[in-house]
Amino acid sequence: MDERRATIWFLVAFVASRLVVAWAGLAFSTEHVARIMHFPDLELLRDRLLETVWHLHGQPPLPSLVLGLVQKLAGDHWPLLLAGLFHLLAAWLGCTMLRVLCRLGVRPAAALGASFVFTMLPAVVVYEHYAFTTLPVAALLVGACGPLSKVGTGRLHAAVAFLLLTALVLWVRNVFHLAFWVAGWLLLLRTWPGSRRVLLLASLLPAMLAVAPYAKNAVVHGRFEASSWLGFGLARKTWHAEDLATRQAEALRGERPPIEAVPLFAAVEDYAQVVPMPAPTGVPLLDAPRKSNGEVNYHHAIVATASAAMRRSAVDHLLRFPDRYLQNVLATVRQFFAPSTAWAPVATPRAQLGGYGAWLDALLHTPWLGPCNTWALFCGVVLLASLGAVWRVLRRGASAAPAEVVVTFAALTFLYVAVVAVTLDTVEVMRHRLKVDALVWLIAALRWLPKSSPCSASSPGTTA
Numbered sequence: 236m237d238e239r240r241a242t243i244w245f246l247v248a249f250v251a252s253r254l255v256v257a258w259a260g261l262a263f264s265t266e267h268v269a270r271i272m273h274f275p276d277l278e279l280l281r282d283r284l285l286e287t288v289w290h291l292h293g294q295p296p297l298p299s300l301v302l303g304l305v306q307k308l309a310g311d312h313w314p315l316l317l318a319g320l321f322h323l324l325a326a327w328l329g330c331t332m333l334r335v336l337c338r339l340g341v342r343p344a345a346a347l348g349a350s351f352v353f354t355m356l357p358a359v360v361v362y363e364h365y366a367f368t369t370l371p372v373a374a375l376l377v378g379a380c381g382p383l384s385k386v387g388t389g390r391l392h393a394a395v396a397f398l399l400l401t402a403l404v405l406w407v408r409n410v411f412h413l414a415f416w417v418a419g420w421l422l423l424l425r426t427w428p429g430s431r432r433v434l435l436l437a438s439l440l441p442a443m444l445a446v447a448p449y450a451k452n453a454v455v456h457g458r459f460e461a462s463s464w465l466g467f468g469l470a471r472k473t474w475h476a477e478d479l480a481t482r483q484a485e486a487l488r489g490e491r492p493p494i495e496a497v498p499l500f501a502a503v504e505d506y507a508q509v510v511p512m513p514a515p516t517g518v519p520l521l522d523a524p525r526k527s528n529g530e531v532n533y534h535h536a537i538v539a540t541a542s543a544a545m546r547r548s549a550v551d552h553l554l555r556f557p558d559r560y561l562q563n564v565l566a567t568v569r570q571f572f573a574p575s576t577a578w579a580p581v582a583t584p585r586a587q588l589g590g591y592g593a594w595l596d597a598l599l600h601t602p603w604l605g606p607c608n609t610w611a612l613f614c615g616v617v618l619l620a621s622l623g624a625v626w627r628v629l630r631r632g633a634s635a636a637p638a639e640v641v642v643t644f645a646a647l648t649f650l651y652v653a654v655v656a657v658t659l660d661t662v663e664v665m666r667h668r669l670k671v672d673a674l675v676w677l678i679a680a681l682r683w684l685p686k687s688s689p690c691s692a693s694s695p696g697t698t699a
Contacts, residue, residue: 238334241343245333248351249326256360261587263318265366267580268302269526272500272533273368275299276526279519281306287520292456292463293534295448297406298368317366324374325363328673329354331374331381336680337687338384339638345684353676357585357592358575358669364584368408369575372670375404376648379419380641380677387637389429391437397423398441405445409462410655410667416445418651419644426640428633456539463538466545467499468659472563473552475499492551494544502531506541513537567657567664572611574600575669614649617679621646638681645674 236244269277273294279287280303288296288303301320302313309316329350336346353359362370382396401419404411420438427434453459474482474495486496493509503524513536515522521536532538553560574596576585585592599610624639625646649671656664 236343236347238337238343238346241333241337241347242330245329245347245351246326249329249354252351252355253322256588259587259589261360261364261584263314263321263364263366264581264583265314265317266583268366269528270530271367271580272531273298274302275520275534276523276528276532277302277306278527283519286518289451290455290516290518290520291534292452292458292536292539294464295406295409295461296451297403298371314366318364321363321366321370324370325354325359328359328370328374328377331377332673332677332680335377335380335384335641335677336684339641339681340686341680341684342687346680349676349680349684353673356672357588357596358672361576361581361584361588361592362666362669364587365581367580367666369666369669372404372408372411373673375400375407376671377673377677379404380645380674383423383644384637384641386423386426387428387633387635387640389427391429391433394423394427394434395437395441398438399444402441402445405461406448408670409464410652410670412461412655413445413449415648415651418647422628422640422644422647425632426628426635458539464533464542465659466542466547466549468661469549469553470499470545471661472567472659473549473556473560476559476563492544492548494541494548499545500531500533501541503535503537506537510537510540510544513540563661564657567661569602569606570662571653571657571664571668572600572606572608572614573665575665575672578663578666581666613679614675617675617682618646618649620682621678642678642681645671645678649674 268274274280275287275291280299284300284303284307288300291299302317305313305316305320332353333343333346333350336349337343341349359370359373362373379397379400382390382393382400385393386397398416398420401416405413405416420442424431424434448461449459452461452463456463474491479498482491483496485491486493497505497509513521516536520532520534523532524535526532576588576592576596577600600608602608621642624642628635628639628643652667652671656667660667
């Protein structure tokens, strides 16, 4: 079996599997798109798309832009179009994983098996059927491994494609900061076999794409940041855990900052009691206290001000009580390895998946040694096995094997997401892990699946 036939068989198996789960009752869920805080009012995205995306400050712009476009293209049938996009993303993720494995020396039959098994994991199937940003990020990260595996040949278009795909990740999720893209660029620079001057020139367009969300917010809102919501995450890790009535009483006595006297996810009117209400802008996204369906509009201009106050208060709390923050971080590590399907909003597709999902999640994620479960042990073993490849890439640079470059990117990206998740977020961090689960799976497949034979000395398939 060659790579082309393996890809065809993967697509056949993928389509058949999705027909089976659809027959079993699993449907694409858009139940929270209009309600969840991450997305603006759908009516604004439909009727005032460019204005709304331009003034968005709480989240990167690409998901909202896509939501607006699918509404314009498909009208009332936009959930059907969005479902099709998510199924294509899942298929692309699997196909890209298969092709990367084949290109780096894994036998096509083994690559086919590994790629298909990953797309059948409960979390992948559930998030493929839930309208949110998790699956698109996972697909983009695996997609970036495709051109990265070709960089060792000196193909400039592959380097540019890698940088563009990692830049797009910044447009989707604020977990990935500009530092993530810069780290990927430094890895590329270290392993590039051609002229560095040419690479630097070719990096300009991807760099502009990576910086664009930050630059837009600097121009529109005066803040060079991808998201204005950092305060929410830090507050949840510090003072938000304390009793609200106690916080309110102490704030009245001047013993706490006023921002701690309101619920974390409060209404605009509540925030206006403790931080100044910005002047009207004439932009509905920034001025309307609620969405058209009655949900709080967390893209209101005051939310950025409130979040900044939360951040300052949280940092002060962290400095005064570092032990409390550390306890929260340690608890979040355990949450990080909980099943991604345990995130409450995906309850509907998780329930529709039925016993298959519940059984496999229990097998992979039930703790059996303190906080440790099978998936956490798997990730730990894979990351330890990656250390040699990471060291050789850093030491050898352009002479490092392409497989080891891909392993380095995958391992460091997993660690980056893990660190950001457990230090800046809480409760919901298991959904972050699915963004990088495919990268750990990819490393394991490169490390332990049988290689094609014969292998030349220059074969890129060796990672050990």
